[in-house]
Amino acid sequence: MTTAPLIRVQAQDFDLQAEIDTLTQGRQDIGAVVTFTGLCRNEQGTLSALELEHYPGMAETEMRRIAELAIARFSLLGLSAIHRYGKIAPGENIVAVIAAAPHRQAAFDGASFMMDFLKTSAPFWKKEHGADGSTGDWVAAKDADDAARDKWR
Amino acid sequence: MTKLVYFAWVRERIGKPEEEMELPGDVKTVRDLLSHLKTLGEGYEAALQYAEVIRVAINQEHVEHSETIGDAREIGIFPPMTGG
Numbered sequence: 001m002t003t004a005p006l007i008r009v010q011a012q013d014f015d016l017q018a019e020i021d022t023l024t025q026g027r028q029d030i031g032a033v034v035t036f037t038g039l040c041r042n043e044q045g046t047l048s049a050l051e052l053e054h055y056p057g058m059a060e061t062e063m064r065r066i067a068e069l070a071i072a073r074f075s076l077l078g079l080s081a082i083h084r085y086g087k088i089a090p091g092e093n094i095v096a097v098i099a100a101a102p103h104r105q106a107a108f109d110g111a112s113f114m115m116d117f118l119k120t121s122a123p124f125w126k127k128e129h130g131a132d133g134s135t136g137d138w139v140a141a142k143d144a145d146d147a148a149r150d151k152w153r
Numbered sequence: 154m155t156k157l158v159y160f161a162w163v164r165e166r167i168g169k170p171e172e173e174m175e176l177p178g179d180v181k182t183v184r185d186l187l188s189h190l191k192t193l194g195e196g197y198e199a200a201l202q203y204a205e206v207i208r209v210a211i212n213q214e215h216v217e218h219s220e221t222i223g224d225a226r227e228i229g230i231f232p233p234m235t236g237g
Binding site: 038052053054055057058061062083094095115118119120121122123124125126127138139140141 | 158160161162210213214215229231232233234235236237
């Protein structure tokens with residue numbers, strides 16, 4: 001049986017426990033679940049919100065493509081990825097990845113691979129809103145993120 | 154007609170999220186398209202000044218600048234991605 005990833009791009013928050021339950025419910029073959037949650041930082045009090053823009057349609061397609069690669073490469077039994085868009089305040093969730101496998105290493109690797117590729121190839125962009133009310137700059141892409149992706153090659 | 158869609162600071166500098174455009178016959182590749190758009194005004198020039206960093210998707214799939222446009226229905230033009 002091939003595992004199909006669960007991919008969602010949404011404005012509203014998500015419930016991590018509910019997402020874990022969706023992956024594991026009624027199964028006895030899963031021995032490991034790894035979750036990653038990305039949150040909005042306040043950047044030492046200078047940031048009041050991040051505004052997440054995305055390319056509707058392509059964002060989901062690209063996340064699904066990456067997730068299918070991860071499932072095949074690490075023989076995952078389940079993989080969910082949820083990414084929010086719109087204005088997100090410090091402390092709020094931005095992204096979740098949940099990877100399920102028979103053993104822990106595949107689940108860790110699957111979640112890590114998913115995030116490394118999502119950051120560099122899923123079409124999302126962050127704009128900063130300042131705590132002083134200013135509309136700040138678009139976040140610049142980091143070389144470190146490309147390096148994190150390239151370690152999987 | 155080809156639909157062009159813009160995101161993040163590319164969208165802001167060009168001043169619109171999308172447009173339909175008849176591409177000139179000599180625009181064969183993504184690189185040709187970016188050069189052509191740069192001639193359309195200040196906003197386009199500001200958005201595409203450093204064309205080498207610009208990412209492009211044809212029919213919602215990432216492509217290199219050397220890619221042939223062919224009969225693309227939708228071309229997305231945007232900065233490097235910063236999600237996650």
